[in-house]
Amino acid sequence: MTTPQLDTYIVEHRGGFESLLGQMVEIPSISMDPTKATDVRRMADLATQVLTEFGAEARIVETGGYPIVSGGWTAGAEYPTVTVYNHLDVQPAQEPEWQQAPFAFKNEGGIYRGRGATDDKGPALAVLFAARYAMDQGLPINIRFLWELEEEIGSPHFAAGLKDRSHIPRPDSVVVSDTIWIAKGQPAMPYGLRGLVGARLTLRTGSKDAHSGVTGGAARNPLAELMEVAHACVNAKTGEVTIPGFYHDVVKATKEEIKSFLKSGFQVKRFKEAYGLHALRTDDPAEVMRRIWAAPTFEIHGLTGGYHGPGVKTVVPGHGELKVTMRLVPNQTPEKAFALLKKYVSKLNPDVKVQPEGMLHPFKGSFDGTYVECVKRAAKAGFGKEPAFIREGGSIGAVVTMQKAWKVPILFLGLSLPEHGYHAPNEYFDWGQASGGMKAFAQYFAELAKMEKR
Numbered sequence: 001m002t003t004p005q006l007d008t009y010i011v012e013h014r015g016g017f018e019s020l021l022g023q024m025v026e027i028p029s030i031s032m033d034p035t036k037a038t039d040v041r042r043m044a045d046l047a048t049q050v051l052t053e054f055g056a057e058a059r060i061v062e063t064g065g066y067p068i069v070s071g072g073w074t075a076g077a078e079y080p081t082v083t084v085y086n087h088l089d090v091q092p093a094q095e096p097e098w099q100q101a102p103f104a105f106k107n108e109g110g111i112y113r114g115r116g117a118t119d120d121k122g123p124a125l126a127v128l129f130a131a132r133y134a135m136d137q138g139l140p141i142n143i144r145f146l147w148e149l150e151e152e153i154g155s156p157h158f159a160a161g162l163k164d165r166s167h168i169p170r171p172d173s174v175v176v177s178d179t180i181w182i183a184k185g186q187p188a189m190p191y192g193l194r195g196l197v198g199a200r201l202t203l204r205t206g207s208k209d210a211h212s213g214v215t216g217g218a219a220r221n222p223l224a225e226l227m228e229v230a231h232a233c234v235n236a237k238t239g240e241v242t243i244p245g246f247y248h249d250v251v252k253a254t255k256e257e258i259k260s261f262l263k264s265g266f267q268v269k270r271f272k273e274a275y276g277l278h279a280l281r282t283d284d285p286a287e288v289m290r291r292i293w294a295a296p297t298f299e300i301h302g303l304t305g306g307y308h309g310p311g312v313k314t315v316v317p318g319h320g321e322l323k324v325t326m327r328l329v330p331n332q333t334p335e336k337a338f339a340l341l342k343k344y345v346s347k348l349n350p351d352v353k354v355q356p357e358g359m360l361h362p363f364k365g366s367f368d369g370t371y372v373e374c375v376k377r378a379a380k381a382g383f384g385k386e387p388a389f390i391r392e393g394g395s396i397g398a399v400v401t402m403q404k405a406w407k408v409p410i411l412f413l414g415l416s417l418p419e420h421g422y423h424a425p426n427e428y429f430d431w432g433q434a435s436g437g438m439k440a441f442a443q444y445f446a447e448l449a450k451m452e453k454r
């Protein structure tokens with residue numbers, strides 16, 4: 001990559017980038033809102049049109065839900081193929097804190113305001129401009145785009161879409177641009193995601209609520225029994241999960257991984273402020289990051305049943321429900337974690353019913369190796385610094401689906417900053433991250449072009 005030439009390209013295309021981002025942000029492609037179905041479709045049409053205007057092949061692939069936009073450039077079948085994953089659906093934007101109409105794009109001198117600007121339309125477009133540049137240079141590489149429109153609702157039809165191998169071919173590697181750095185000025189790229197399994201624990205001990213003055217003492221109390229079960233599953237003070245066998249498959253984070261986490265710019269104080277947390281189970285930064293990214297959890301989200309109004313009503317509830325989830329790390333599986341929970345609960349209290357609520361597998365990509373070296377050089381070229389490799393505490397369903405379907409390396413090269421307001425009011429993206437992203441991706445494609453086809 002000749003830098004002065006790339007710099008000129010980026011400067012010359014700033015107007016084009018801004019105008020396209022404006023058009024995309026102004027389509028309220030909220031996948032969660034059924035009344036916006038036409039807009040989500042319109043987004044797919046615009047994306048296809050944009051790819052075509054860029055000179056790429058493009059098509060809409062039907063999935064049974066919202067479609068996937070698939071397209072790209074083929075330089076030659078003998079060259080390596082990279083698929084870039086982004087999504088073009090967005091979160092709803094009903095928060096009262098919005099200082100503008102969320103779907104009226106505003107460009108304030110390189111600050112791009114509007115829902116979807118940073119998640120994930122801005123990054124998607126930055127990669128597209130970089131890819132166009134890489135193809136203009138005649139790089140021996142095939143670049144494909146996979147633009148999903150159901151990411152914000154958990155990618156329910158993504159796996160079905162990937163079955164269309166003729167329109168969504170298996171690449172040699174994938175790069176995902178849909179993640180957030182920990183601090184501005186320090187690129188941070190995840191290589192792992194936690195998985196998840198939810199469960200509802202229900203217990204019925206009577207056909208209706210009864211009066212404790214009449215039945216109390218003899219009647220069983222389902223809320224107390226469910227609390228006993230919860231208490232047996234997790235240590236409330238330390239967070240340690242006490243389900244037998246739960247930690248058996250956990251691969252512990254290595255010293256090198258923790259050292260890498262510490263380079264991300266993570267600050268305990270900022271973390272507490274961002275989420276309004278008064279106190280944590282630990283204040284040691286390495287331990288906080290290990291716990292939120294690389295360790296499993298058992299979380300209680302709700303206990304329902306009985307009386308919830310003002311004051312105290314003396315009922316003995318007839319029914320109770322405990323809502324829990326477990327975050328999982330490699331090599332745990334949601335199936336096994338759920339089975340362990342169910343077995344343990346049936347031993348603790350055979351009357352409690354345990355029903356699963358959604359399962360997502362954890363993901364662990366490469367922490368070192370050739371592709372990781374490419375990501376390092378790309379981030380350095382784009383932002384002047386090598387990235388810290390971190391993990392994410394959440395889950396991206398599409399990533400696990402691609403790993404399962406293709407079994408190829410999946411790398412992350414995210415461009416969003418914490419202050420951009422992912423899933424929050426007053427979301428924005430900025431030219432610094434967009435132009436740095438174009439440089440980073442131009443470098444990344446040049447690095448991949450040097451690699452052998454797998």
Ligand SMILES: [Zn+2]
Nearest residue numbers: 087119120178
């Ligand atoms: Zn996103």
